[in-house]
Amino acid sequence: MYAKGQAVIQLMEEFAPKSYAVENDRIGLQIGTLSKEIRKVLIALDVTDEVVEEAIREQADLIIAHHAVIFRPLPHIQTDTPAGRLYEKLIKHDIAVYIAHTNLDVADGGINDMMAEAIGMTKTEPLDEVHTDKLKKLVVFAPQDHAENVRKALFEAGAGWIGDYSHCSFNIEGTGTFMPKEGTDPYIGQQGKLEAVKEIRIETIVPQSVERKAVQAMLRAHPYEEVAYDLYPLDLKTRTFGLGRAGKLPQPVTLKELCEQVKQAFDVPMLRIVGDPDRMLRKAAVLGGSGARYVRHAIFAGADVLITGDIDYHTAHDALAAGIALIDPGHNVEKIMKRGVAEILERKLAERKWTTAVVASRIDTEPFRFA
Template sequence: MKVANGYEFVAMLEEIAPKKLAMENDPIGLQIGDLSKKVRKVMFTLDVLEEVVEEAVRKNVDMIIAHHPFLFRPLKKIDMTTTEGRMIRKLIKHDIIVYAAHTNLDIADGGVNDILAKLLALQNTTWIVPTHTENYMKIAVYVPEDSVEHVRLALMQNGAGKLGAEYEECSFRTYGTGEFKPSKKANPTIGEKGELTSVGEVKLEAIVPHSVADKVLKAVRIAHPYEEPAIDLIHLQNLKEQKGLGRIGTLKKEKSIEAFIEDLKGALAIDHVRFIGDPSKIVKKVAIIGGDGNKFIHDVKRSGADVYVTGDIYYHTGHDLLAIDLPTIDAGHNIEKVMKSYLKNVFEERAENLKYEAEFIVSEVHTDPFTFL
């Protein structure tokens, strides 16, 4: 077993919620600490509050992974008499790393909005607001037959071969004969200098996201036995992948808004919601955006949703929702707490596969500031 450092756990998080997915100006990533530190215990939290920091100190946590960035706005000073200042001092004193995955975790496949949609039993879901387009390329590499599996693994382990959300390690092989004549200065793996050589080869093809193409190329060159491997990299015009914020999907059976709200409260483990609109309407198509959903009301209306589930709806936005006739459930920002157990489960599985010696826990601090009396 290996004790991993902060960088290695960040790499794990990057596979789940790549930083490239984050919205502009979202202060994700390292907030406090030294990522070269060895990490034996990781705690997941929605918010980094003083009580959460005290919990981390008490439980000997090495790294906090939060959904909401602790340092959301640039600091002008660190006053140790303030709550923020005390938190920073405690985190530094106890050498605790704080790392945030915010809108990138909202947008990512399997992330916050997918978890919420799954808990509400939504089917045939797609995003509401497009935020990111990924162009694809095709890589074709010519490999001697006895080295195909080694090169294939280099492709797949570095981001190639993923087709859609449900298929991975996709590739195609074509068998043929490769010919080459090494110069007198060459250092051929197969064949003799100055002589034409014929070798049974496989053309190994896979698709590659443009963002990882350089990484895949480097890995293939390292894994390939030839001094000068033949590699084609082709831009694909017919394959793009879009990602976006929020999810919209359908219920298995239509129901009244009142019945839907009762089901929602049970699914999200909450006691109260705020509602805007006509409660007598029937629901079949549901849109959900975790967190603050005020600025997206017109996107949701255009999506054809029967009801919109989100948090932190402003007073005047409520009037706008009535004006456009979009029934809306404000379930509170705190529903995003579902990310804690999700990340814990994914990290445990991946750490076991990588043979990392680490413990993963979720914060037990209730961070919702609102109490209904």
């Protein structure tokens, strides 16, 4: 059975929640509708005419891309302009376009983690914090014979984490009372009769990012027709999420050696560097896309080198003076997300027994060529 568009995006947003995006980022559904079955999803870095033609050939119903197809407010849609023709083609072929940008950069396992993993970085931390997951306390009352199933569902949905400890909960035995009224279909008891049932009060921690998923999982596992549960906001912070990553390299290498690793890991033929090629490096920072304004963040994190795109002349001079090396493999290295996101979404769909296919775009959208 094919997944509906809303279900596909719900899985995508479990991985890269919209709340992770920086303010005013152009994310979400930009073209088309999600109120349809999705037979195939195409994962792309950019939405160009060549990518749209690929989606048509693949019979894809949805493109999930990293870079917005509509970045600035549109004064008009004229179909005799390049942008207008692109939008017209997408609409005529009923291809929806959904954008995951900085939320995908920030997410655990997102673009910056993919980049860090590609060169073997360990013990990574965000360069620039943009989101702290808020915590809530979830309390639910379940009959004794279903308490374990309800706890298991909550834990599998991401609830119950305190620091590095998982499956955290507190459980109290008590008696629940209720009277099923006319029209109800009670799991326990009879209509019009007051019932007293031995129940377990289950308390656990739920990060806001998985709140919806956890509540839905709890409701599915609970046997009652009407589930009694509470959600309390807590004045506590949990994990912090952010742009970029800083971490240790697998072993000390020279800038020249790291350049060769970067070219291979990110599939780029050439790159620009700032710094002495023979300098030894032990700690690196990576940031997908344009990272010129994050040089200071990399220095503060103790990185010997920052790997990012779109480095300008003056930033290069500032970095040289500050004593940090730079490797600029270009903005397009974010293409690493195509295969990475495709694999994650494909796995999530398969876990739910949906037959919607997911493919990574094979189109090279790098606009620069070397002469």
